[in-house]
Amino acid sequence: MNSLPSFETTAATTAVPTAAVHPKITGRNVNVFYGEKHAIKDVNVDIPERSVMAFIGPSGCGKSTFLRCINRMNDTIPICRVTGDIRIDEQDIYDRNLDVVQLRARVGMVFQKPNPFPKSIYENVAYGPRIHGLVKSKTDLDEVVETALKKASLWNEVKDRLLESGTGLSGGQQQRLCIARAIAVSPEVILMDEPCSALDPIATAKIEELIDELKQNFTIVIVTHSMQQAARVSQRTAFFHLGIMVEEGATDQIFTNPVDTRTRDYITGRFG
Amino acid sequence: MFLTLFGILVAIAIACHLAGRRRSIALAGSNYAALHSLPGYYGAWLAIMTVGPALIVLVVWSIAAPNVLRSMVLSQFSAQLATSSVAQLDGFWRDIQAIAFGGTAGIRDAVRSDAAAVLSSRAATSTTMMIVLMAAVGVAGFVYAWNAIAPAFRSRHRVESVVKVLLAVSATIAILTTIGIVVSLIAESMRFFSMVSPIDFLFGLTWTPQQMAFRADQVGGTAAFGFIPLLTGTLLITFIAMVVAAPLGIMAAVYLSDYATPKVRAVGKPVLEILAGIPTVVYGFFAALTVAPFIRNSGHALGLDVSSESALAAGVVMGIMIVPFVSSLSDDVINAVPQSLRDGSAGLGATKSETIRKVVLPAALPGIVSALVLAVSRAMGETMIVVMAAGLAANLTLNPLEAVTTITVQIGTLLTGDQEFDSPKTLAAFGLGLVLFVITLSLNLVALRVVNKYREQYD
Numbered sequence A: 001m002n003s004l005p006s007f008e009t010t011a012a013t014t015a016v017p018t019a020a021v022h023p024k025i026t027g028r029n030v031n032v033f034y035g036e037k038h039a040i041k042d043v044n045v046d047i048p049e050r051s052v053m054a055f056i057g058p059s060g061c062g063k064s065t066f067l068r069c070i071n072r073m074n075d076t077i078p079i080c081r082v083t084g085d086i087r088i089d090e091q092d093i094y095d096r097n098l099d100v101v102q103l104r105a106r107v108g109m110v111f112q113k114p115n116p117f118p119k120s121i122y123e124n125v126a127y128g129p130r131i132h133g134l135v136k137s138k139t140d141l142d143e144v145v146e147t148a149l150k151k152a153s154l155w156n157e158v159k160d161r162l163l164e165s166g167t168g169l170s171g172g173q174q175q176r177l178c179i180a181r182a183i184a185v186s187p188e189v190i191l192m193d194e195p196c197s198a199l200d201p202i203a204t205a206k207i208e209e210l211i212d213e214l215k216q217n218f219t220i221v222i223v224t225h226s227m228q229q230a231a232r233v234s235q236r237t238a239f240f241h242l243g244i245m246v247e248e249g250a251t252d253q254i255f256t257n258p259v260d261t262r263t264r265d266y267i268t269g270r271f272g
Numbered sequence B: 001m002f003l004t005l006f007g008i009l010v011a012i013a014i015a016c017h018l019a020g021r022r023r024s025i026a027l028a029g030s031n032y033a034a035l036h037s038l039p040g041y042y043g044a045w046l047a048i049m050t051v052g053p054a055l056i057v058l059v060v061w062s063i064a065a066p067n068v069l070r071s072m073v074l075s076q077f078s079a080q081l082a083t084s085s086v087a088q089l090d091g092f093w094r095d096i097q098a099i100a101f102g103g104t105a106g107i108r109d110a111v112r113s114d115a116a117a118v119l120s121s122r123a124a125t126s127t128t129m130m131i132v133l134m135a136a137v138g139v140a141g142f143v144y145a146w147n148a149i150a151p152a153f154r155s156r157h158r159v160e161s162v163v164k165v166l167l168a169v170s171a172t173i174a175i176l177t178t179i180g181i182v183v184s185l186i187a188e189s190m191r192f193f194s195m196v197s198p199i200d201f202l203f204g205l206t207w208t209p210q211q212m213a214f215r216a217d218q219v220g221g222t223a224a225f226g227f228i229p230l231l232t233g234t235l236l237i238t239f240i241a242m243v244v245a246a247p248l249g250i251m252a253a254v255y256l257s258d259y260a261t262p263k264v265r266a267v268g269k270p271v272l273e274i275l276a277g278i279p280t281v282v283y284g285f286f287a288a289l290t291v292a293p294f295i296r297n298s299g300h301a302l303g304l305d306v307s308s309e310s311a312l313a314a315g316v317v318m319g320i321m322i323v324p325f326v327s328s329l330s331d332d333v334i335n336a337v338p339q340s341l342r343d344g345s346a347g348l349g350a351t352k353s354e355t356i357r358k359v360v361l362p363a364a365l366p367g368i369v370s371a372l373v374l375a376v377s378r379a380m381g382e383t384m385i386v387v388m389a390a391g392l393a394a395n396l397t398l399n400p401l402e403a404v405t406t407i408t409v410q411i412g413t414l415l416t417g418d419q420e421f422d423s424p425k426t427l428a429a430f431g432l433g434l435v436l437f438v439i440t441l442s443l444n445l446v447a448l449r450v451v452n453k454y455r456e457q458y459d
Ligand SMILES: Nc1ncnc2c1ncn2[C@@H]1O[C@H](COP(=O)(O)OP(=O)(O)OP(=O)(O)O)[C@@H](O)[C@H]1O
Pocket: A034, A037, A039, A057, A058, A059, A060, A061, A062, A063, A064, A065, A066, A077
């Protein structure tokens, strides 16, 4: 195994005692600007380890922007500027000495639209382990690929066609392939930006089932427009509105007994 | 004459269009919705039916009339021209045309003046007949179409089928031209191969067509038409050019599409494309006057024997010339690779260069391959740079420091100056052309297959 920096998981910070479980990711006073536009305003959040956190909110409220802060994908947008403090296992991910490439190996991402590489199914999954030098031999790699595909519950469907192109799969299979691709790097966190928005209900159900299983090993943050989905898969939910995190709490509480009227209006569908 | 008539026809067409529109609207009356097609289609139909046949008469007549007139006039004077050769008949015909319609005639004599008088009266008759015929078909078409116009008349269908025919005719002209060129190329090559055996041509190792006797009474040297030296010369120069152009072009494209800031890109891309606009002669003298001497001098400094014209000089300059082809086409395909793939790769922790090498370039490969093939075809067809920088000597060598020559250059030299069009020396040009055509065609076919193979997984 390549030596990814491993961090001792220590006791939770005392700053914001919202999460009952040990927080994996903490954000403090996070602000994001696209040029002049203030897209995220003073967000504070604790994301607990080995659980699913859902971000909900109307379109354009900054869910994706905040999600992309967690693996620094916003670095690829020249006009984007992030201030504040985001830590994973106590480690400041915007630290100058931190290698963003290694950060992204620890924080995987699944995108809204399935985006398999135009390579074989096998190569899609092997891509991450290869670039990070995680495996020594072909047999190791085979095993990593198989395990990842199994965890993504795609193995049975593709085990006889590993050398066929990943782009030839159905949309739902492609999305599970993208999840397998992320898992293969053995990340600690998986970010999912509306992973089911391009899928039909059956494929969606499969992915939700998968997310439920994955939370045993990974910390998952998911952006979704579907209230039902957030209610089904997540333990905690955060509601964003106009760049502000209005309310955050246990999913049950947010959906049954929201504190803020904006949250209530949004989840009951009374929102513009 | 032709232009005047054409102008009149256009005017009539516009008038008919307006009239047809009006008539259709008038006929529909208050029940406008009953019109099958928009009024404009009725107008177009009327214009087509009136002007179309007249236009066909005009074009056909204008093409056919000169030949008919010529044979009529010449046959009338056949007694005086009985002993003339074809060339003399042509001269005679040119002279009387000049006398009749203005111009400088080579010879003016009684016979020619008589013939010219006959010609101008016949020509006048011909024009009158043409105009009468045009008017007749025009009126007939107009009357027919005018009466056909009715709300239920499906003018749109008619007009669209006329347009369809026009499109088909255009496509046919383009295709027939291509076929015509290929057929004549093959036919002339066959004549060549009846004089020089294809085996000698395709496998011969010496190329010395200049030693062909020009006339029957001249003693010729041993002309040899082995094209292998030309092929190796062409391949050598093309290879050198691609060694220069492929890496430069692709790397420039990668830089412009993925690394350059928008500002640099906005300036860099057009500048690179200006390179493509430089005439090849300019590259040619750049090669001959700057690059070739530079290579020779550096070679001498290293103790190498470099001829003053070398394959290397021509190849390098040609490579520079085709860099813009490679870079601009590759840049387009690299840009066409979806951003989502780049994000996907970056999200897995790949660096920018890993993303480009392992995701972007493979995804763009089909396009890059076709860009390269286009560049190869272009390099093989290039003549000017080679004439100026690589010379005319058909040396059979793979040494880039020697002078070589290429297929296109030899075609050029074979066909410049006064030539007889049935000597093997001249016909050899067609043989070479055919071979070049076959090579480029197979290159394109190979490229197509490669592209299709990769495209399947790209979509
Ligand atoms: N690359 C960018 N450049 C400039 N502004 C951006 C950029 N990306 C997002 N924004 C702006 O930031 C705000 C938040 O965008 P974001 O994509 O995070 O919203 P979202 O909550 O994910 O919306 P959706 O649910 O529609 O995906 C929006 O107002 C958007 O216009």
